[in-house]
Amino acid sequence: xxxxxxxxxxxxxxxxxxxxxxxxxxxxxxxxxxxxxxxxxxxxxxxxxxxxxxxxxxxxxxxxxxxxxxxxxxxxxxxxxxxxxxxxxxxxxxxxxxxxxxxxxxxxxxxxxxxxxxxxxxxxxxxxxxxxxxxxxxxxxxxxxxxxxxxxxxxxxxxxxxxxxxxxxxxxxxxxxxxxxxxxxxxxxxxxxxxxxxxxxxxxxxxxxxxxxxxxxxxxxxxxxxxxxxxxxxxxxxxxxxxxxxxxxxxxxxxxxxxxxxxxxxxxxxxxxxxxxxxxxxxxxxxxxxxxxxxxxxxxxxxxxxxxxxxxxxxxxxxxxxxxxxxxxxxxxxxxxxxxxxxxxxxxxxxxxxxxxxxxxxxxxxxxxxxxxxxxxxxxxxxxxxxxxxx
Amino acid sequence: xxxxxxxxxxxxxxxxxxxxxxxxxxxxxxxxxxxxxxxxxxxxxxxxxxxxxxxxxxxxxxxxxxxxxxxxxxxxxxxxxxxxxxxxxxxxxxxxxxxxxxxxxxxxxxxxxxxxxxxxxxxxxxxxxxxxxxxxxxxxxxx
Numbered sequence: 001x002x003x004x005x006x007x008x009x010x011x012x013x014x015x016x017x018x019x020x021x022x023x024x025x026x027x028x029x030x031x032x033x034x035x036x037x038x039x040x041x042x043x044x045x046x047x048x049x050x051x052x053x054x055x056x057x058x059x060x061x062x063x064x065x066x067x068x069x070x071x072x073x074x075x076x077x078x079x080x081x082x083x084x085x086x087x088x089x090x091x092x093x094x095x096x097x098x099x100x101x102x103x104x105x106x107x108x109x110x111x112x113x114x115x116x117x118x119x120x121x122x123x124x125x126x127x128x129x130x131x132x133x134x135x136x137x138x139x140x141x142x143x144x145x146x147x148x149x150x151x152x153x154x155x156x157x158x159x160x161x162x163x164x165x166x167x168x169x170x171x172x173x174x175x176x177x178x179x180x181x182x183x184x185x186x187x188x189x190x191x192x193x194x195x196x197x198x199x200x201x202x203x204x205x206x207x208x209x210x211x212x213x214x215x216x217x218x219x220x221x222x223x224x225x226x227x228x229x230x231x232x233x234x235x236x237x238x239x240x241x242x243x244x245x246x247x248x249x250x251x252x253x254x255x256x257x258x259x260x261x262x263x264x265x266x267x268x269x270x271x272x273x274x275x276x277x278x279x280x281x282x283x284x285x286x287x288x289x290x291x292x293x294x295x296x297x298x299x300x301x302x303x304x305x306x307x308x309x310x311x312x313x314x315x316x317x318x319x320x321x322x323x324x325x326x327x328x329x330x331x332x333x334x335x336x337x338x339x340x341x342x343x344x345x346x347x348x349x350x351x352x353x354x355x356x357x358x359x360x361x362x363x364x365x366x367x368x369x370x371x372x373x374x375x376x377x378x379x380x381x382x383x384x385x386x387x388x389x390x391x
Numbered sequence: 392x393x394x395x396x397x398x399x400x401x402x403x404x405x406x407x408x409x410x411x412x413x414x415x416x417x418x419x420x421x422x423x424x425x426x427x428x429x430x431x432x433x434x435x436x437x438x439x440x441x442x443x444x445x446x447x448x449x450x451x452x453x454x455x456x457x458x459x460x461x462x463x464x465x466x467x468x469x470x471x472x473x474x475x476x477x478x479x480x481x482x483x484x485x486x487x488x489x490x491x492x493x494x495x496x497x498x499x500x501x502x503x504x505x506x507x508x509x510x511x512x513x514x515x516x517x518x519x520x521x522x523x524x525x526x527x528x529x530x531x532x533x534x
Contacts, residue, residue: 027441030450034450044448066443133409133417133439134438138484138497138498138528139479139484139498140473140484141476142471145467146484149465149484152466153464199471200484201466201468248437249495250492251486251494376496
């Protein structure tokens, strides 16, 4: 596939001012966004892809929330002043690939005026984290406190129980016992999870992932190179992404962005849930897994607690074997970002290289899902569906 | 300061970062008023506060005073608070649904943490940061 002739720039806008003492950086992003869209004869609601650098809070996650965008594609490639050129190229590639139709790229900053631009208090981020002062001052720091809010509401609406959440940890621990590199290798029981110290109601210590150093990497290549290497490859069948945010105060803690990213990935891959032999599900906390499984469509909304019960996630015979490396709950959550290890274990399963005790027989199609940010405010959700190389 | 409240557990009151977009909001807290931005074009209340309406894209926004009443949407009892909250733990972190609609992150104070429930009616109180602003928190509604 080539991007030649597959994308066109239809709007452009340069902010007319050179000194802007009376606007915040997010406001300037908003002004130039509207300017370029107006030039194109489009509106904010037409935008389905957004590109910016990392300067505004968490980059596109923060700004999609601020601007009220609902995107199927985001990118914050940070390569200094050349970033925005790259963003145009990435946007064209994404459009050529059918990932999006209207990509907005913005740049904003105010180094001349920044010193007079606000008062830095004891907490809540700065001007470039416009949400910070309304979320960071009440002791929500530490991800577990925020995720606990989601767990509480899920329990309230759907009757999910602490025992059901514990089943997620138990399954991960049963897998981790076979991973000699796992941070926690000892199997645990539901009772042991419930007896572990309460950290932030209703989440116990064992509802939380491990904190580990480390990292990971994957190499993605063209079909030609893949053939040349002769190494067993996992074929990318589908991908979907989304940012779920606070939606102008209409916070709903009972679902995640997987509702959108999953649907997009399944559609692109052309497979259905029954085709998924193995799933790597982001497991920062046990509640993350329960909500994500529902949102990906493996069960009805609110039934995630039942889905994970009775060994539902345990390999190789559970209804959906998950996180056979032990996941973030037991194995590894390097630098507090678990997405890479989710992809790696899915590749192991497709290659038949997972530990024999947890290898899914004849694993043809695998799913890997990542969740960045917070279930309580805004998150990036990305779903990847991979298959055998001849799938 | 109005409607001051005992700190029930001596919760810290860290001062917020006040930006050009939030000066009016935070100035009002020092007067014991909870303001909400409201879009001049589509009428939506806006949260978190900013001079931009994420519902319609308008940058024409006015401030209106909220009733200060709401209900608990979700909550947690934090056993190990971050930073200055460490010494004040356990305390209640919550989302409160304001009468006007937005669900806002906050604390519930003025009662035993174990007594907090989803759906509980609450009313706003303000805790002085000592820097010309106050944190909005909520206590069980009177009567």
